Amino acid sequence: MSKITKNEEHLSRILEQLIETTGEVEIAIETLAVDQGIPKRVAEALACGLDIFPKRYKANAGTLGSEGQKRLLQSKVLVAGLGGLGGHAVEQLVRCGVGELVGVDADNFDETNLNRQLYSDINSIGLSKTEAARNRVAKINDAVEFYPLTRKLEDLESDAYNGVDLIFDCLDTITSRLHLQDIGERYSIPLIHGAIGGWFGQVAVVWPGSKLLSNIYGTKREGIEKTFGNPPFTPAFIATLMVSEGIKLLLGKKKRENTVLFADLLNNQWQYITL
Amino acid sequence: MELEIKLFASLRKFNPELERIEVDDGITILELFDKAGIPPSEVAIVLVNGRHAKLDQPLHDGETVAAFPPIAGG
Incomplete structure (x- = not known):
């Protein structure tokens, strides 16, 4: 497993916890980006990796899929x-x-x-x-x-x-x-x-x-x-x-x-x- | 021999009704354009039966010649 993938897994777990505690995907993404010092697009891609769509991409979901949205963000x-x-x-x-x-x-x-x-x-x-x-x-x-x-x-x-x-x-x-x-x-x-x-x-x-x-x-x-x-x-x-x-x-x-x-x-x- | 002609976009204005044309055997694309009133300077792409062609290519009975102008604005 590469370093990036390990880190991605780690960040995804944190994001999952943040979504659970805040109950709001957007707040969880913002918090993850600030706390971990990562670009917001990276935090959004992590959310898509969990099959969770930030609201601004919801209407893309049926066309692009979460994998597709993640790829575009990257x-x-x-x-x-x-x-x-x-x-x-x-x-x-x-x-x-x-x-x-x-x-x-x-x-x-x-x-x-x-x-x-x-x-x-x-x-x-x-x-x-x-x-x-x-x-x-x-x-x-x-x-x-x-x-x-x-x-x-x-x-x-x-x-x-x-x-x-x-x-x-x-x-x-x-x-x-x-x-x-x-x-x-x-x-x-x-x-x-x-x-x-x-x-x-x-x-x-x-x-x-x-x-x-x-x-x-x-x-x-x-x-x-x-x-x-x-x-x-x-x-x-x-x-x-x-x-x-x-x-x-x-x-x-x-x-x-x-x-x-x-x-x-x-x-x-x-x-x-x-x- | 008879050829089918498809003029695209701005090229249609040079011969709006042109769809088929009767020409001498062995005529080249350049000669065809001259006969049909299409200035070669206005043409970027020529296809013969859907394949990219050069202006000196001789044509054969029943072939379809399609021509496209250069488009470059942004």
Whole structure:
């Protein structure tokens, strides 16, 4: 038995006792975290290990199961790009209870973001997108740890990827997306790719080594969003598909295949292709 | 020979009614796009019968050509 498992068993017994004496799961989790000096997400994962759901995840229970919820709480996801797709992705990942989130974006909000970027509002114009995301995460779930990196993806150090299980590609240029593909390959981390333009969008899992993004974009370095712009509903829709794909992957429910889903919201057409 | 064409997303606007097209035998994908009025610069992915294809690939009677534009916004 490993040290971690022994410690986990020990902490689980303490948590059981705390639940019994306090009669309240949330208080028991809080107490365990403070007394033992462990992150709250770890205490919540221990509760799930006892098949006990903290109230904030109760509505996830039937879908994720306690093992699944525990796994998400023990997962770390990096979201590259906190704009149209990234804002919605963070919102859902934190509500799913993914334990650690790294948010990467170098930009501040401006007025042109207001139509679609979830964390932009009149008061956040000029605020960095990472700061806005951190504020929002703290309001939704204080057990989730959010690490803001207010830098361009290209300027990240290798330690930004330490312990990262999954990367969300919510970027907005083909060049930076291809850079992210290289990073996924270098550190053996799969990507959940999403992209939008006008009424249209695409979602794919990019497995390390698959070069799927290279196959999608070929020699193209500019997308149709330059012509069509980005209305509010397309990023919300595509980010939702990305999160459901990401959750399945974290729960070990995705098999390795190089498939892209194209969504045409104008004609309500959905096309899966394998590259 | 006759080909089936599936234009996706923004590519439909170049030839909205196009579903089938009569072409010369051995025509390549690039020549097909030229004949159908689809600018190759707007196309990122081409599939022939569901398989990834290059623009200089010759086509055969009854094949289905599907084309997708590059989408990259976030």
